[in-house]
Amino acid sequence: MTDLIELLGIRLPIIQAPMAGISSPAMAAAVSEAGALGSIGIGATDAAGARAMIAAVRQRSAAALNVNLFCHRPATADVALEAGWIERLRPEFESLGATPPVVLTEIYRSFVADDAMLAMLIEQRPKVVSFHFGLPGEAAIRALRDAGIVLLGSATSLAEARLVAAAGIDAVVAQGWEAGGHRGMFDPDAPDDRLGTLVLTRLLVREAGLPVIAAGGIMDGAGIAATIELGAAAAQLGTAFVATDESLADPAYRAALAGDAAHHTVMTRAISGRPARSLANRFTVSGATIPDDAVPAYPIAYDLGKALHAAGKARGEYGFGAQWAGQGAPFARSMPAGTLVRLLSAELAKAM
Numbered sequence: 473m474t475d476l477i478e479l480l481g482i483r484l485p486i487i488q489a490p491m492a493g494i495s496s497p498a499m500a501a502a503v504s505e506a507g508a509l510g511s512i513g514i515g516a517t518d519a520a521g522a523r524a525m526i527a528a529v530r531q532r533s534a535a536a537l538n539v540n541l542f543c544h545r546p547a548t549a550d551v552a553l554e555a556g557w558i559e560r561l562r563p564e565f566e567s568l569g570a571t572p573p574v575v576l577t578e579i580y581r582s583f584v585a586d587d588a589m590l591a592m593l594i595e596q597r598p599k600v601v602s603f604h605f606g607l608p609g610e611a612a613i614r615a616l617r618d619a620g621i622v623l624l625g626s627a628t629s630l631a632e633a634r635l636v637a638a639a640g641i642d643a644v645v646a647q648g649w650e651a652g653g654h655r656g657m658f659d660p661d662a663p664d665d666r667l668g669t670l671v672l673t674r675l676l677v678r679e680a681g682l683p684v685i686a687a688g689g690i691m692d693g694a695g696i697a698a699t700i701e702l703g704a705a706a707a708q709l710g711t712a713f714v715a716t717d718e719s720l721a722d723p724a725y726r727a728a729l730a731g732d733a734a735h736h737t738v739m740t741r742a743i744s745g746r747p748a749r750s751l752a753n754r755f756t757v758s759g760a761t762i763p764d765d766a767v768p769a770y771p772i773a774y775d776l777g778k779a780l781h782a783a784g785k786a787r788g789e790y791g792f793g794a795q796w797a798g799q800g801a802p803f804a805r806s807m808p809a810g811t812l813v814r815l816l817s818a819e820l821a822k823a824m
Contacts (some may be wrong), residue, residue, distance in 0.1 A: 474612055476705035478641055481536035481599050484817050485700065487685060488809070489710030490540030491604065491653060492516045492785030494796070497525055499718035499809045501532030506813035509600065509706075510535070516580055517544030519588040523563030526596050536599035538624070542614030544605040544746070545659075547769040549578070554768045559741035564758065566794070570783035573776065580771040584608050594619045602626070605746075606658040607639050624685065626656035628672070629665060633680040640664075644680055645708055647670045652737070652798030654748040660770065664747070669731040670702060675732070679754040691803035693819020709816070716809040719762060725750045726775030728753065728763040734801035743794050745773030752799065755780070 477485055484531050488495065488503040492513025500510030512529060514522035522539070534821070554576045565572045571600060583589055583603070588614050601616055602624035616623060617640065625636035626645040635658070637642045647656045648669025656721060667675070669688035676684045686699035687708035696707040712720050715729055730753045736752035742759025743750060745767055750756055755777070767773050777794065784792040797804075805812065 476685075479642060480509055480706075482509045483523070483812065485706035486696065486813060486816055486820075487511065487538065487706055488713050488813075489608050489653075489687065489708050490538065490604075491710050492540070492542075492711070493794075494623045494714060494720050496718050496720050497528035497711060498532065499716060500537060501529050501535075501546075502718055502808065502810040503713075503813055504529075504535035504537060505533045506810040507817065508813045509538050511538035511540055512778070514539045514589075515583070515604070518581070519586070519592040522589060522590050523596060526598060534576075535700075538600040538602055539593065539598045540602045540604060541589070542580060542605050543584050543603045543608050544580050544582050544770060545587050547578045547745075549772065550768060553766075554772060556766065557768050557776060558774060560762070560766065561758075561780060564780055565590075565783055568783045568787045568789060570786070573779050576768065576772045576775040578772055580774045580780070583612075590615060593621070595623060599759050602645065602710045603641075604654070604656050606633065607641070612703040613639055613641070613797065626687070627676070627680075628655055629667065630675055630679055632656075632658050632677045633682075636775075637682045638678055641682070643683040643685055643705065644676060644677045645687050646704070648672050648686070650689030650749075650799040651687055652801070653796035654746050655739075656745065657747070660741075660746045661764075665800065670698070670802070674702045675703050681737070688784065689798050689800040690815060691800035692817050693730050694823045695800070696704070696816065697823035711801050712802060712816075713809060713812065715806040716805065716812055720788075720807045722793070725793060725795045728795050729797060729801060729804050730806075731758050733795075734797065737797055737799055737801055741767050741773075743774070743777045745770030748794070749794060749798055751795040751797045753793065753795055760779045801820070
């Protein structure tokens with residue numbers, strides 16, 4: 473554990489999950505200043521936007537920063553499938569007095585095909601770069617390592633963790649089935665064994681051959697301690713930070729997290745095109761009856777999901793938002809992010 477903590481340049485075995493669209497530069501800076509590893513997710517922006525986010529963190533903190541990238545397989549358009557998807561959700565738009573988009577686009581560019589993003593990272597040299605949905609090519613990994621950047625890769629299975637290890641990544645994030653947000657599966661259409669955080673963590677500690685960071689359902693110091701007892705070098709918490717002051721979650725998202733929906737999270741593909749765990753809402757109810765093969769590829773499906781959410785917000789209906797949250801959602805606490813890190817540290821010390 474000590475070796476990884478030193479490598480990451482932090483004092484506590486705690487990582488704030490990147491959470492693109494929810495984690496802010498202010499959150500990352502506050503977390504890092506408190507001794508944990510703050511993170512930003514840049515998968516939903518371009519190189520210029522990512523550079524600005526990194527600068528915003530550095531204006532607040534000189535501590536270690538984790539920059540997270542999406543490494544999904546670039547989407548292949550399917551005009552017929554996408555047209556069918558638009559028609560399937562048209563009644564939801566019409567119920568809101570809105571019209572769906574005529575066509576859908578690939579709204580996020582994968583890091584595997586983004587040379588400008590790679591160049592920006594080598595220029596900026598954040599302490600840590602992490603990958604979700606897979607890994608970039610060998611040349612990109614080599615360039616980042618040559619720049620002195622620590623690399624993390626997420627895995628939902630032992631097979632994925634072995635690919636992470638073989639690629640020369642420094643540590644693996646063991647993302648359990650409980651985790652909120654998108655599953656990090658390399659292939660979203662492959663069978664998913666749905667391993668829970670504790671089992672997956674222990675399996676990877678024994679078999680993966682590199683340091684393990686546990687993620688999924690961890691909300692307090694006792695949870696962090698439990699994963700460390702299983703051999704994890706650190707724990708990554710996401711949902712725990714959604715309710716913090718620096719989170720970009722809107723008031724409706726925060727209200728849902730504090731309500732009954734927190735007890736009924738749902739894994740759904742309908743919102744974005746990839747499996748992701750959300751608070752139960754109007755979108756997840758609709759998605760429960762939709763077969764996976766009817767949903768376009770990520771992030772093309774997300775284009776329609778975001779349009780539907782925007783149409784809903786315009787009418788005061790917030791049930792179509794991507795309200796990502798893990799199964800630990802009922803334990804979310806509202807406070808400044810730095811205060812939460814200090815509380816987690818005290819709880820961890822007590823539990824250990």
